[in-house]
Amino acid sequence: MMTIFSMLTIISSIMDDEAQSKKIKLLLAPMATLSHEALRRAIFRFGGCDEYYCEMIHASSLLAGGGFEKYYIMNGPESDKMVWQLTDTTDEPIIKAAKIVNDLGGIGVDINMGCPAPEIYRHGAGMAWMNKDLSETAKMLEKIEQILQNGTSSCKRLSVKCRLGEDDFTDEKFFSFIDMLVSSGVKQIVLHPRTRKQKYSRPARWSYVEKLCEYCAEKYPENKISVIGNGDVKDITSAKTALETAPDADGIMLARYAVQKPWLFAQIAHGSKLNEKLDLYEFCDQYLSDIRECQPKEFWKTRTQRFFVYYCDNFSFANYLKSKMLHAESHTEQLQILKEYLEKQTDEKIISL
Ligand SMILES: Cc1cc2nc3c(=O)[nH]c(=O)nc-3n(C[C@H](O)[C@H](O)[C@H](O)COP(=O)(O)O)c2cc1C
Incomplete structure (x- = not known):
């Protein structure tokens, strides 16, 4: 195996001078059946990444305590960098499950509001949360935020991963959703800039990641919302293009190409070939x-x-x-x-x- 690289710090040589001063986070995406400890270990052998989102955990199943649940909450090899993603159709199990994962430590809890898979969406989970009554969703998020703040573990940050909306989404609708997230205590938003029906055929619209950065910086300067872009980053060149389109993004999240090449985080962080075999x-x-x-x-x-x-x-x-x-x-x-x-x-x- 390869030697362990020193921890990633900054994407340096792929950025222009101005952007170089900013630390860009690199995050492993939540992927059902893939974002488990074996993948995290593989990434860690090349130096790790800044945050590891786990595969989505079905809150009701976690509460029911099925035999497999302990595998979903394994937290190696860098437990302090875990982000626990929860999903379900209603607020109650998600709130209760947030208490459980909060005790596991890590960076925080993420609510999946971006999964468009029909079997998830149809039942009111994943991306269906983007279409629910905003005040109801806000109540759920506020309760989770309280749990995180009152808990004794390090797991404090509430985040949401979402898409742009339906095919006919408007900026107005999208940004009212964002307003609701911010006013409910969400501190990090991961945007996979595609609509529900767009699978991977059309390119991810990173210009929307930038729009979101500008919106949050202007409207919520005090809240310091961290905006992460996700979609189609498969090598150093595409990471560079993404950051040129969204220079104010706080980080890049990798999914499919992190499975193909768990060393991709190290390559992007170093901004060049690693000189390793x-x-x-x-x-x-x-x-x-x-x-x-x-x-x-x-x-x-x-x-x-x-x-x-x-x-x-x-x-x-x-x-x-x-x-x-x-x-x-x-x-x-x-x-x-x-x-x-x-x-x-x-x-x-x-x-x-
Ligand atoms: C097999 C697979 C499983 C996924 N599972 C989840 C999930 O559990 N939660 C989630 O928010 N997104 C999930 N996604 C979406 C990814 O996190 C990511 O948003 C998407 O793949 C785009 O990123 P990429 O272009 O880097 O692959 C999944 C994607 C794939 C391919």
Whole structure:
């Protein structure tokens, strides 16, 4: 494995002089089935990131205390940088679950108001919160904020991750939602600047991240709202483009490409090649071993399949490999598939970071 890089501090060389003075945070996105401890360990081996959002935790399931819940609340390897994302259809379980995750420590609690997946949205969770009565949502957020402030742990910050709204969203509607968040105590807003129906086909609109930064700075100068942009950052160049479009953003959140390349945080932070070699087979072996340590046996297959959807994009014949991995029965078989592939594609085993 690679040596551990010193902790990320600033995205320096990719920024212009003015922006260089500002610390840009790098955050791991919440991703169901992916943002678990095994992925965080992988990122940590390259130096870590500033905040690790966990995969969304279904509040009612956490309260019911099912057998798998303990895996959702694992907090390694940097427990002080955890952000606990909660989701549900109504306020009551979310408020109660906030008390539980608050005791786990970390940076704070995030409420998922951006997930557009039909099975989540249809039931009134995720992005459905953007369309609910604002005063009701505000009441929920205020209660959570009180829990965080009165709790004894370090977990104090309330954040929300959201999208732009429906396809016919207006600035007026979007910013009334933002006003509600700020007046309810939300201190960090992560914007994935797409509408509900836009999946990944159209580019994320980073100009809206900048608009949000300007709005918050002007209207709420005292509140110091941290605005994080998210969407389509896949390498140093796209990180640079995102920050050129949204120079006032406080951070960049990475999702899919952090799974494909957990070393991406280090590359963006350093703003250049890392001058390191990485063995993609060894990396994979370690990752699967971490999955076995950090996930219940019942999840090994699905969690690993999901990982390979992204990790295989590091190879020329990605689709061929993805399909083989999908049908493999065990980690041993998956490693054998990768080994055989790399015996043929010898120049793809070691990459320069
Ligand atoms: C497999 C998968 C699961 C996701 N799960 C969540 C989730 O649990 N909560 C959430 O707020 N967003 C979730 N998202 C959305 C991501 O956090 C992120 O907003 C989106 O992928 C855009 O970022 P990217 O272009 O860096 O991938 C998920 C995305 C993917 C691909």
